[in-house]
Amino acid sequence: MKHVLILLCLVLGTAAHAATDAQALLAESDRARGGHLPGLSWTIQISSVDGDGQTVQTMAVIAQDADSRADYTAPAKLKGQFVVMLGRNMWFARWGLQKPVPISPRQRLIGQAANGDIAATNYLDDYNASLAGEDTVDGEQCVILQLVAKTKSVTYDRIRYWVSSTRKVGVKAEFFTVSGRLFKSARFEYGNTIGHEGRTYPFISRMQIVDAINAQNRTTMDYSRVAVCRPDPSRFELVQ
Amino acid sequence: MRTWPLLAALVLAASAEAEGVGDDLSIRSELQVERAQTQSWADSPFNRVSQLHDDQWSAEWLPELDGHFEQIEGAVKPRLLDETEAGGADPDLWLNECWVRIRPCDGLSLQGGREVLLWGPAMFWNPSNPFYPENNRANPYVELAGRDFIRARWQPSPAVSLSVISEIGRGHDIGGAARRDAIRLDWAGESASAAVLASADRTGAVGWSGWTQWTANSALVIYGEAAVSMRPPVTLPETSAGQTGWQLENQNGDRTLKSIAGSAYTFSNGWTLNLEAWRDGDGLSKGEARRVEQATDFLSAQPAGPACAQLGALLDSAPVPYRRDYSGFQLMSASDAKTGWLLRYTFNLDDGSGEAVALIKRDLGDRVQVWVSLTEREGSRAAEFGRWVRSSSLLGLTWFIR
Numbered sequence: 043m044k045h046v047l048i049l050l051c052l053v054l055g056t057a058a059h060a061a062t063d064a065q066a067l068l069a070e071s072d073r074a075r076g077g078h079l080p081g082l083s084w085t086i087q088i089s090s091v092d093g094d095g096q097t098v099q100t101m102a103v104i105a106q107d108a109d110s111r112a113d114y115t116a117p118a119k120l121k122g123q124f125v126v127m128l129g130r131n132m133w134f135a136r137w138g139l140q141k142p143v144p145i146s147p148r149q150r151l152i153g154q155a156a157n158g159d160i161a162a163t164n165y166l167d168d169y170n171a172s173l174a175g176e177d178t179v180d181g182e183q184c185v186i187l188q189l190v191a192k193t194k195s196v197t198y199d200r201i202r203y204w205v206s207s208t209r210k211v212g213v214k215a216e217f218f219t220v221s222g223r224l225f226k227s228a229r230f231e232y233g234n235t236i237g238h239e240g241r242t243y244p245f246i247s248r249m250q251i252v253d254a255i256n257a258q259n260r261t262t263m264d265y266s267r268v269a270v271c272r273p274d275p276s277r278f279e280l281v282q
Numbered sequence: 283m284r285t286w287p288l289l290a291a292l293v294l295a296a297s298a299e300a301e302g303v304g305d306d307l308s309i310r311s312e313l314q315v316e317r318a319q320t321q322s323w324a325d326s327p328f329n330r331v332s333q334l335h336d337d338q339w340s341a342e343w344l345p346e347l348d349g350h351f352e353q354i355e356g357a358v359k360p361r362l363l364d365e366t367e368a369g370g371a372d373p374d375l376w377l378n379e380c381w382v383r384i385r386p387c388d389g390l391s392l393q394g395g396r397e398v399l400l401w402g403p404a405m406f407w408n409p410s411n412p413f414y415p416e417n418n419r420a421n422p423y424v425e426l427a428g429r430d431f432i433r434a435r436w437q438p439s440p441a442v443s444l445s446v447i448s449e450i451g452r453g454h455d456i457g458g459a460a461r462r463d464a465i466r467l468d469w470a471g472e473s474a475s476a477a478v479l480a481s482a483d484r485t486g487a488v489g490w491s492g493w494t495q496w497t498a499n500s501a502l503v504i505y506g507e508a509a510v511s512m513r514p515p516v517t518l519p520e521t522s523a524g525q526t527g528w529q530l531e532n533q534n535g536d537r538t539l540k541s542i543a544g545s546a547y548t549f550s551n552g553w554t555l556n557l558e559a560w561r562d563g564d565g566l567s568k569g570e571a572r573r574v575e576q577a578t579d580f581l582s583a584q585p586a587g588p589a590c591a592q593l594g595a596l597l598d599s600a601p602v603p604y605r606r607d608y609s610g611f612q613l614m615s616a617s618d619a620k621t622g623w624l625l626r627y628t629f630n631l632d633d634g635s636g637e638a639v640a641l642i643k644r645d646l647g648d649r650v651q652v653w654v655s656l657t658e659r660e661g662s663r664a665a666e667f668g669r670w671v672r673s674s675s676l677l678g679l680t681w682f683i684r
Contacts (some may be wrong), residue, residue, distance in 0.1 A: 129473060144502050
């Protein structure tokens, strides 16, 4: 009986340690995508290719914790359009719509990009992480994290997330529906850097999303002009 | 007609000047052509007063300039309207919006000028907004008249803000109280958000209103709005022994409740369906509507003169033709679609009339958009949606200059 108890403690202890490792790794990888910083501003160019051809849009984003605002800056027909996200509350305004209207996280912005993709990534707050094995992506050793949504109101229900063992950044992801169906995958590049509390960190420069059903449908998000800064709270106002 | 080239020259001059300003300036120019058809003039007692042509045409030019420079933002939106009913008169030229907003320090914004001030999660009607409750009830592409406001907003964090708003003039709008003040508190939590608002008109009558919304899951948003305020004075007909058989009496309103509940569901293909039901306590009750209908029928059958004057005063009364109970649905294509569309139906549950709106827009490249809006109304000639314009079509061409 004593041996069984010791074994049980070891198993539980190992499981708890693995979960802690997974959470810590997720926290580190979040920072390279804007999470757990005092605030950020960046510019995103979204290029989407589908059956209708190619679409290119640019937006200026400010983010603080789980709150963000994205103002479209190009093309000219989208100027004045914006998305505000306060927690999981989302509003969308565009020229001709008369007023900001509430939207759900499922509402698409362009191509395969969801609203959650343009904001700072806080997977640690939204998902429970567990270790799901190891793998190599483009010759780089990675840990696979299994992320399960803590609530039903997040953008994705389940994610398989490949995090570089050495760089501690997410390099690949697969996104699943509630029914377990893969509906898109993504690759990440980290050509930007940010400075925070006296240190320099790698920061996301490109996210490329591919539709799982039709691989010709691709959306590329290029991040530039990244700066760590606490935005003016009044920029998050809805009434225009 | 001299105003058209003058306004065009101003917009083109601003466009040329803007080349050196940078990306913070937006210039748009829209041309709308509308055709509205009523039921036969002789068939409608209401047209005896309004005298709408059976077939009306109008053209409106809507240039817009807005931009920001450091902590200052602003917009200028002049409008130019030419209608067939004008009978050869010069087109109307007015400034529908012109405002400036400054952010003197973090968390504080101050704004003044003419604007259309809209808020609330509901699509069809926003009772939480005492300034513009009727914001989207009709075609969303039909613009509302701007009014003059000054307002200050203090937002210490993205989740909380306090606003003080004062309507200081009716701007291009007509009728209604000349002044209304409001104080508004906004809050946003993890998955829900809400606002409460107290407002007072120039008589000192205080009204309370608010809205709330909840993101139930990744596809569903549930929301509601409500207001408790004094019903505006109502002009209602009473039978009398006078010349026309009817007299009009002004009645002071009681405190009424206005509320709307709705939901928005986004399908996996990006389409969004809104379902809403609402009750307008300011609308006509069944008994009031019956009296209005009887008086209208009786007065419109009499020769012009006192009867026509009474009919005009009656139909000009604030709650006519609105009733109390409504429902509506709206289905909208994905927001990123190159060819976007919207279908909307409003159903007056009290009189059985309804209004259908279909809107289609198509991008022609990155700078030009063409859209068509079709409205069809049905109902008896006494019903809300059956008494005025039966159908209308609106064709718009928008040029996004920069």
